[in-house]
Amino acid sequence: MNTLQRGGWAMAAATAAMALPVQAQTTGSVTLYGVVDMAVESARTGNGSLQRVESGVIAGSRWGLRGTEDLGGGLRAVYVAEAGFNGDTGLSGQGGLAFGRQVFVGLSGGWGQLTAGRHYTTLHTSLATYALTGLIWGNAANYFRDGSVLRANNSLRYQSPSLGGFTARAMYSFGETAGSTVGSLYGGSLDYVSGPWTAGVSWMQRRTTATNTDRYALLGASYDFGTVRAALLISTRRDDLPSATSAQGRFYEASVTVPVSAAGQVLLSYGAYRGQARDHSDAQALSVRYDHALSKRTKLYAGISRIHNEAGAAFTINTASNAGPAVTAGSRPSSVLLGVSHAF
Helix, strand or coil: CCHHHHHHHHHHHHHHHHHHCCCCCCEEEEEEEEEEHHHHHHHHEECCCEEEEEEEECCCCCCEEEEEEECCEEEEEEEEEEEEEECCCCCEEECCCCCEEEEEEEEECCCEECCCCCECCCCHHHHHHHHCCCCCCCCCHHHCCCCCHHHEEEEEEECCCCCCEEEEEEEEECCCCCCCCCCCEEEEEEEEEEEEEEEEEEEEEEEEEEEEEEEEEHHHHHCCCCCCCCEEEEEECCCCCCCCCCCCEEEEEEEEEEEEEEEEEEEEEEEEEEEEECCCCCCCEEEEEEEEECCCEEEEEEEEEEEECCCCCCCCCCCCCCCCCCCCCCCCCCCEEEEEECCC
16 A cells, blocks of 8 residues: 555544544443242142252342443433343243343433333332232242233333332333234332331233223232331232133232341241132132342242132242143142252
């Protein structure tokens, strides 16, 4: 390349650099995180017994990226991309979705946080809050909840800052069907924290067909006695379907956590479901689980859980990530397990 050519290239590079917009320097962070949770389980389903290795029992097995960028003036960009997986098989969770647990991006500031993507619903947040240890194995709320409304695609979600102890959440999921609201979902929640007390309400609606809307409501409260923690939640579901196909009903869970050592605690959970569309569709669930922390990131757990289904009910013992084994109506499924959970 001769001198004239080199000069031409240098002039072109300088011109291109001058054309680029000048951006302010920003600071941010990126975190890789995850959980691997595995247990050995012996279950009775009503059709016999089942022994298996199960993933995501008290914490969904997952890996994810989350980060923030400081945009100045108290404004930040936020994002999360979180994928679930089944550690016992290596397969992706949530039906094989690349980021099936949650994935969103948005802005955060003193006014709160607004994000767009695939989110946990506000109803899920309320259920997990007032079931004490969450929607996981051992919590009756996890056996009786509607698993189809725990996450929402194509959604916007807002969370306010805490104002006088109150925190509000709201979300809307677009059905994305031209000329129709079928598939849309919206809801909200309001929680109040004052000392050892936490209380909240939550509601949500989902348009499933042109003639049916599912409606959910929840009321919950918890109290921290300093050692023992106790919580109660009541949740209802109503719809417009005939009784033959309706899932209308209500359930409650009363749960207590009791420390038994510096590293261990016991969860006691009792819950009951009342079917309001058909006779003999009630159920009851009782669980005991012991969690023992080996470190801040690793814990062992063991427990026993049982459901008593009436003749028209077929509830099963779900884990944090997956539905439990299929059971027959009127059966009394049970589960005994021992597991380990490690967070990274």
